[in-house]
Amino acid sequence: MSTSVHETITAAPAASCDAELAEGPWVFDLVPGYGPGASEDDVIPTPVVRPGQLPVAYQQMSDDELHARIRAAKETLGDRLVILGHFYQRDEVVQYADFVGDSFQLANAALTKPDAETIVFCGVHFMAETADILARPEQHVILPNLAAGCSMADMADEDSVEAAWEELMELYADEDQSELASVIPVTYMNSSAALKAFCGRHGGIVCTSSNASTVLEWAFERGRRVLFFPDQHLGRNTGKAMGVPEELMPMVNARKPGLGQDPQTLLDAKVLLWPGFCSVHKRFTVAQVEQARADHPGVKVIVHPECPMPVVDAADASGSTDAIRRFVAASSPGDVIAIGTEVNMVNRLAAEYPDRTIFCLDPVVCPCSTMYRIHPGYLAWTLDGLVEGEVRNEIVVPDEIATDAKIALDRMLAARPKGA
Ligand code: SF4
Numbered sequence: 001m002s003t004s005v006h007e008t009i010t011a012a013p014a015a016s017c018d019a020e021l022a023e024g025p026w027v028f029d030l031v032p033g034y035g036p037g038a039s040e041d042d043v044i045p046t047p048v049v050r051p052g053q054l055p056v057a058y059q060q061m062s063d064d065e066l067h068a069r070i071r072a073a074k075e076t077l078g079d080r081l082v083i084l085g086h087f088y089q090r091d092e093v094v095q096y097a098d099f100v101g102d103s104f105q106l107a108n109a110a111l112t113k114p115d116a117e118t119i120v121f122c123g124v125h126f127m128a129e130t131a132d133i134l135a136r137p138e139q140h141v142i143l144p145n146l147a148a149g150c151s152m153a154d155m156a157d158e159d160s161v162e163a164a165w166e167e168l169m170e171l172y173a174d175e176d177q178s179e180l181a182s183v184i185p186v187t188y189m190n191s192s193a194a195l196k197a198f199c200g201r202h203g204g205i206v207c208t209s210s211n212a213s214t215v216l217e218w219a220f221e222r223g224r225r226v227l228f229f230p231d232q233h234l235g236r237n238t239g240k241a242m243g244v245p246e247e248l249m250p251m252v253n254a255r256k257p258g259l260g261q262d263p264q265t266l267l268d269a270k271v272l273l274w275p276g277f278c279s280v281h282k283r284f285t286v287a288q289v290e291q292a293r294a295d296h297p298g299v300k301v302i303v304h305p306e307c308p309m310p311v312v313d314a315a316d317a318s319g320s321t322d323a324i325r326r327f328v329a330a331s332s333p334g335d336v337i338a339i340g341t342e343v344n345m346v347n348r349l350a351a352e353y354p355d356r357t358i359f360c361l362d363p364v365v366c367p368c369s370t371m372y373r374i375h376p377g378y379l380a381w382t383l384d385g386l387v388e389g390e391v392r393n394e395i396v397v398p399d400e401i402a403t404d405a406k407i408a409l410d411r412m413l414a415a416r417p418k419g420a
Contacts, residue, residue: 052147073383144378155276156230184223200407209320230276281306303340
């Protein structure tokens with residue numbers, strides 16, 4: 001196994017994008033914001049960012065003691081517990097996961113463990129919400145550190161989306177809606193349960209980075225245009241790959257009068273983009289792709305579609321975390337592959353395929369700062385709670401939200417690629 005990102009950061013903080021990441025996450029968990037490593041452009045929606053709290057005793061435990069506690073609790077709880085680890089989670093935590101995957105794979109993987117009373121999701125807040133929506137009512141879902149949010153998901157809050165929706169409905173009021181709705185809301189999986197419910201209520205749907213084009217096809221069969229949130233890059237990259245001209249994909253800004261666009265632009269639009277982005281994937285640049293090609297002639301470059309469009313255009317391929325994993329699995333010994341996604345996943349692939357040269361396009365080590373907040377201390381504390389009969393940091397989506405959100409998720413599951 002290669003050196004983990006956590007070891008790199010704590011051993012040589014100067015090599016990381018922010019030396020403060022060498023601190024335990026409890027140091028910044030109580031401070032509003034996304035913590036060290038987050039993009040400087042991140043707006044901090046104070047009511048959305050959730051505080052985390054770890055008892056001091058766990059903050060002071062040695063790594064050995066924390067790991068011994070996690071192992072003991074896992075053994076005691078047996079099949080009553082399932083631990084899920086996202087591809088972007090640090091190795092120190094992922095080693096305990098029963099399943100490793102992307103957010104939707106993991107929520108579904110949990111369903112294959114019907115005896116599990118508790119699902120511990122080592123990912124971020126929206127992932128635990130999705131798991132709770134899909135889980136059986138009697139199952140508990142735990143997010144070990146409540147401060148593990150997702151800055152992108154928080155960039156689209158329910159009030160702003162509702163406000164934008166009302167403006168659009170007013171603008172499109174004169175359109176004939178008998179055959180096609182004026183606009184279909186599409187939310188990326190990386191969004192709150194409240195926004196998934198909004199889509200469920202308004203004839204909309206959820207998408208992942210694996211099925212975004214299938215979902216947009218589904219939406220265009222039912223509407224003239226799509227309102228896509230929160231990630232502008234996934235929306236733009238997917239629309240472009242489907243042949244939608246860039247000028248028909250304007251951004252809407254709920255904070256600006258008229259959504260920041262002239263009415264004709266909104267009337268002509270095919271894909272209305274929300275101005276959200278992922279702090280991790282927005283770091284990748286065309287210059288990095290060019291540098292990789294200069295340093296490694298013959299390198300294959302694959303990036304995640306949350307990267308800006310010029311980066312996706314400059315790469316050889318783009319795809320979801322699972323597509324990246326399959327791309328590497330299909331490569332040959334001796335191949336050189338540069339990857340534009342979160343560094344924990346890249347390092348894990350490099351360790352899994354030592355006969356290939358696999359590296360992250362971004363030379364500065366920078367993990368997803370929110371996911372990084374799931375320190376082994378939080379995992380030990382929540383598992384110890386379960387052994388003692390206490391469910392700590394449970395994520396519960398209210399029934400009325402879960403019901404509508406499930407409608408949008410079920411539409412996604414039923415959507416099929418054209419011709420399938
Ligand atoms: S990698 Fe980006 S989109 Fe994924 S959880 Fe982290 S901030 Fe959110």
